[in-house]
Amino acid sequence: MVAQAGSIELLRSLIRIDTVNPPGDERPAQELLAATLTGAGFDCELLGRTPERPNLVGRLSGAQPGPTLCLLSHIDTVLANPDEWSHEPWSGDLADGFVWGRGALDMKGQTAAEVAAVCSLASEGWRPARGALLIVVVVDEETGGAEGAQWLTATHPEKVRCEYLVNEGGGGILDYGDRRLVCLGCGEKGIFRFALHTEGIAAHASMPRLGDNALVKLAPLLARLAERQPSYELTEHPRAFLEAVGALQDGDASAALERVRATDSRLVPIVEPMLGVSLAPTKAFASDKINVIPSQARIQVDCRVPPGLGRDAALAAIEQVVGREGYRLEWTEEVVGNSSPIHSPLADWIRGWVAEHDPSATVVPTILPGFTDSSTFREAFPECQAYGFCPHRVSSRFETDPLVHGADERIDVRDLEYATTFFADLVRGFLSGPAGSPARPH
């Protein structure tokens, strides 16, 4: 057992330091973590675009050359409205078996588990046999990472280059029939946002027939977006997910999703976004003036595309749903999806650890519909295999997902202790073995 009391007290301290972004103001939290790591023997640097918002890089080097394992987290949080909470969001209260506060799950809990675990090992004299252990705690994730992961990988790539990375975005439990699924975050969908423009002829709104209203030409496009959705297109990771839960037969994703629904409908909103392109109209614009028939109008659509697919898949989905005519298409934002292999030394080590500590569970590969800093590291370091994993043992994602960015965010101390044990086992097991063969969990 390693440093479990340490992770609880460290988490409470981190929650009490307000790092709501914007503005972030992460420096006091980073200084606390740097002092903790330095005291245990880590070489630490605070590197930031501005003094108020430094990123923390802590390194523990081995005697022999070898791969670098990086434990990545972010220290900023989203805001919280105390009126909606039953414990003050920056209290760090320990009550009813939970640590309460903004960031307990996203993601100061993981930071605390990682730092407490590695400090316990390092202060006992443990060092990597080969390679290096990196603890990287970035700022500014919640607004995209311009001062955090993006700045750090662009400005100081050699200080954070790594072959293996563990970050947020996985480790949660899904109950599924009589089974327990443990999610291994393997990738993130891409973003292919676009606008659909319509055109007409401007006129005074008091004499509508003199004009040609571009706004009403959006109506059929919106109706199709409401009524239809693109057909599923199974890529590697969701295929493996559906196979692991026994839902896939004959490669039919629709039928598989219906089997998932029949077993536990709570999984559908989690599983369906993995299965293909999604289209969600979110903005509309036409005339600025109430008395002018608009000659131009547009809707903007948030489109997410699984890793392995690109703009062609987005275009095919658009044409399938809204047809090819009656609009002009403009691409407005393009980020290709990214992923790491279902099987790799790190992913397989994690599977082995779960098999030992949660024998009835099945590790399933998942793709996030949204974004984490893992995408920045995968892009900066193509050799980097990155996974989202902070294992839980007690609370399921049906309980924790609504708390992330929501009211009464809290973590069960048993889950925090379980994660702390995992991170201690991971760094010891993964960096102690002979080169090329990480030690199996023991």
Ligand SMILES: [Zn+2]
């Ligand atoms: Zn987060």
